[in-house]
Amino acid sequence: MQDDAVLKITNLNTYFQTPDGNVSAVCDVDIEIKKGEIVGLIGETGCGKSVLGESVLKVLPYNAIANGSILFENSELMGYQQKQMRQIRGRKIAVIPQNPSEALNPLIKNKKQIYEAIDHNDKVKGTEKKKQALRLLQKMHFKEPEKVLDSYPHRLSGGMKQRILAAMGLCGNPSLLIADEPTKGLDAIVRSQVIETLMLFKENTGTAMMLITHDLNFAIKVCDRIAVMYAGELIEVGSSDEIFNNPLHPYLMGLFLAQPENGLIPIEGASPSLINLPPGCRFHDRCEKASEKCERFHPEMKKTTLTHEVRCWNL
Amino acid sequence: MKKGVRALALLVIVAVLVTGFTGCTGAKAKDKASATEQTLVVGAAKDFKNGSEPKTLIFDSLTDSLEDMSSGPRLVTEWEKNADFTEYTLKLKEGVTFSNGEKFNAQVAKFNIEYWPVYRDCGYIKKLKSIEVIDDKNLKVSFNESYGNFIDELSKIWVTLPNAVDAKGNITDWTGTGPYVLKDYQADMSATLIRNETYWRTDKMPGITKIDYKVITDENSRVMAVKSGDVDVIGLTEHYTVMPFADVPDLQANKDLQVSICEDYGTITTYSLNWAKGVCMDQNVRKAIALGIDRDMLCSTVLYGVAEPTSRFVLPTYKFSQQEEGLKYDLTKAKAALEASGYKDGDGDGYVEKDGQKLSLKMVVSDTQVNRSVGVFLQDALKKIGIAVDLQVFDATTTKTMLKAGDFDLSTSHPWTGTVVSYLYWRGNLNTYDDYGIGYGVNDEMNTLTETVSVTGDDKVREEAFNKIWDIQNDFVAGVPLYFSQRIFVAQSNIEGLKFCPNTAEVDLSEVVIK
Amino acid sequence: MRKYKVKTKKQQKNLIWIWSGLLLILLILIVFSPYIFPDSNTINYELQLQKPSFQHWFGTDEFGRDLFSRVFNGMRTSLMYSLIIEAIALTIGLAIGLLSGYLGGKVDGFFNYIMNVFQAFPTTIAAIALIAVLGTGDLTLIIVLSVMGWVAYARIVRSETLIFKERDFVLGARAAGGSSAYILGKHIFPNVLLPVLPLATLMIGHGIMAIASLSFLGFGVQPPNAEIGLMLKDSATFISRAPWLLVGPGIVLAMVVALINALGDAIRDKMDPQKQMMEI
């Protein structure tokens, strides 16, 4: 069982120190990603799902503090120094950052940015490096890789930038890919390109993936398993089928109702401030089924099936 | 923790870079010249060609001023005069050449005697009849009327080549017979002089081989420059005090420096009262001002005991100086003078008024530390007798413009310097405004007396005339003498032989050596 | 992982209170200095150039005047003049910025070009040149610095006007037939005034420094009035004998200007919450 898991997060807490007090962005999260598995992490903006990814990579802002356990390929990352982490980043764990239009340095040519990634994995000399870069771009289905290498990022479309970022991720030998909001703000056509990109990536590496997104339909289409996050904690975890066919948590149900094809019915209210969290269920003041118990006591994760877990008193 | 170490490392690198940079350039600084080559760096207040002192390093005067303000030989070695002072025979020094090789002879002397007096306030030009060249070395000068002051005034004639001047009294070719030769000149900035190795006065051959003349216009910078050793001496090429008095005690305490204060030759700082316009037309007001200033207090406080109080117009060392001090500090008399003119403090604000008009003086001075401080002192002092002072400090040019326009009641003025007779010719006759305020030509008698003192060869007559002049000035109060401002040299302590000359303009470096 | 001490909101607020309190105390001392220190101009030669002591915190100057009280008297002059200057400059800047931004086209082009010309001259030098024309004096100082100061305001007002001009409420008012004067006065003016506030605060500090510089060069305030630049100018003479003459005025000047600037920064942060967000 253990050998199967690429990443095993237990009891992860991440919080930010701010002038207003501590903001707990990730709260007691347990999650596991197996080899070759695609796990979706779903939630609305600000629920802490990106912070979870950053916690794994230890690229949190300076005022953040994380504790808990992050086992990656059976090594505990929590105790790693930044220097050791750099051996993991880009080599073992690849990332496709969110917002591709800003994720490339606008003042540096694409090739240099790709070379950096190559350099990080193994030192190769000039022409070889270029060949490797071209190969990577071809793998990512670029039609004119030479031209792409020689231009600046602003000449490329959003989808192309994302593929470049993916190409950078490819140059190591990653066993985990974290894709952060790959479909944010994209139209339908580009979105299908992204799915293509991710699939290409998987074809090329056979890696496990953590897909961080707020796009429910996309996640269900792509992922094997889905974890739903709300206000810093996981509220429901299950296989894609279970999540799609049998959503249990009122929040997840609300999310489905909010999808366009279901009539765009929004969930009332807003998620609570992460500074002064309510003592009870974090969703209770938006929940139609909320009882007094929900208001006063914090629910724990409950297994409903072998793979399906949910955090709600009403089950 | 690691970050801390990195930060420290970065700081160290920066520090090393900065110190390395300064170290490198520091090493480039050249060593001082060897013992045989002695360079004196002079910090000066004015452009080299602009002041009257620097030129004495390049040119020689016809006669020398001696300590009792009488005359001694120089380029003119001997002179004879007839009984009624209408004819002089001058004998010139032989074998003197200009630094470019041209000879100094009677023709050159004649030109200089004719050309320069206008620009040097020499009265003899008005009486001059003719100059006859007897031979190469002898001249005969004739006057229309007797003129007794001629030989003294020749000490102000600095001999240039005849073709080295323009029509306006400017020297175009700075070639002289003097101890130094001008090598390089930057207007308003610097000049370089080297020793004239063929200087004719072998006994006066200076030891300093090169002079770096640096213009430092700001008084504080000048003091800083001598303190930090950038210049060897300040105050050398000016006939007035070039440093704030406040600095003198501090400079005296500085072991690296020596401060020489001249006891005998200096100037008397005199303030001008606008007697032709405004409130100071009233003689009683002028008297009150002169009486109301506590000069002892002034000197011991804002002048730091360096300057000596006085109410005379010229130095007591001068043969014909007034016998006693003039108007001395006396508060009651001052107040009485004001009252005599009808000034009274009616509204109890501490200031006197007449016809509802507050007595207020507009005091205009140029912007130096001493002027500002004395200004504040006077403001405070005159307040005690009920006179308000509106102190206005301007840059030198604006001040001159305002004074020339008569737009002031009280201002700094030009002291009675040079030979006193020349001064009388210049400002003693003047009854209008010039760059230094208003002249002392308060009545026609001043003209007659000026005439008398310059013409006569009889000391008795001269003394009588001078006494009358002092009486007039003390009574009329066209100006208020305040303090005796000594000449002060501040030099590095390794410089020896600096000396003051009776001729205030002259710079004599003949005995100076750098140890 | 390294632990940083982050100041809590409360601590930050406390700090702001301390600063404001300090500024307030200084301002009270400055504004009421003629009443708090009535004899700052009283001469007492017996106390000439005294070292800082319990009686005279900053020492005394060459006239035996207490430097501490003179510094505040001097700051009063500087602050008053600076306020007048900034008020005039702000008025001119507002008028020109509003017109330029609102009318656009040739008017805008013209004013823009004037502003470019004005910015081509360094303030101190242009001020000295103008003072040469108008004559040295306190009034001239105010005029000259106002004339040089409006450009900064005009630029920011202009760009803000351009933004607000396209806002719905302005477009609406225009569609409803409001006159240009009405729209400018009622809708745009109140809105551009707010962003100008932090700049105006900062410029008060600048004004004090500019006055001090000019006085130091001898083109500003006249003695015996106390003014910081003038006092520092005098202190240059006494720098080795009485270095405290340099220290006292320097400390108070730096404190006042720094606190005013901090106030300006605080106002800006308050109005630009985005910056605060960024800091999180």
Added chain:
Amino acid sequence: MKKIIINRVLMILPTVITIAFLAFSIMYFSPGNPAEILMRYRNPEGGTDPAALAHYEEMLGINDPFLTQFENWGAGILTGDFGESFKTGNPVTEEFFYRIGYTLMLSFTGLAFSLVIGITLGFLSAEFKDSWLDNLLRFTQSLKMSIPSFWLALFFIYIFSTQLRWFSAFGYNSPKDLILPGLVLGLSNSSRMVRLVRTCILEEKGSGYVYTARVKGLSEIQIFFKHILKNITLPIITLTGVSLVSMIGGSLIIENIFGLPGIGTYLVSAIVAKDYPVSMGFLFAYGVIIVFINLFIDIVYQFVDPRVRDCANAEI
């Protein structure tokens, strides 16, 4: 690209003409008769002779109408003739070129100091954000911003020249003499640089591409030198330009205190001495230098940022 630059250059022409006009009118309207002033300088020991005055008036053409005089002066500028200094009689251009070197040396020394100080401290401040170091640095910056440069100059002279005797207090003898004034100038202009560098680095550190670089496995040092430095160049260049302008303007007071023979001190003394040709010429030169620095920054901008460069190309 070329076209754009040419365009920019052409656009500053009217500005330059206006600067000339202003420089001329300031001196034209200042009180005093130039002929009289010139005469006093040329003939310091003579009186005021009406005939001579008339001669000088004729020579200067001061009885001509304003515009004619301006035209004459302007025509002179075009041929590089700014007239002769009343005081020294030297051509204004000669005086200018002799002195501009000192001002530029001083300004660039100051600039170098301000860049070194600004980038180092800014980097430290950002790297250790909210630590005691950052707080200390920020506090000193805001204090430094509130201290007039002449205060700093006097203080440094007191410490380094009169007490320690490390540097000379006055004049220019060797490049070493530029260190102290340069440091003062640099320090008093570095506050903005430190602030800018700090904010920019922090901003860049939060940006997407830095995140990308981080997750690529680059070290913070690599990220700073390979990515951030390049991206903060642009604002630094802009501020450098602004600083250079303010240093050239602000150098006058420093030149004055340290006795450097730069154009600032000379212009002020010329204004004071009513040396009209020098005042007009130098004022004009100041304006033009500043306009050109701004132009230069504009053009450099085009080269550094490929986005701007592309837009520029597209416009052609």
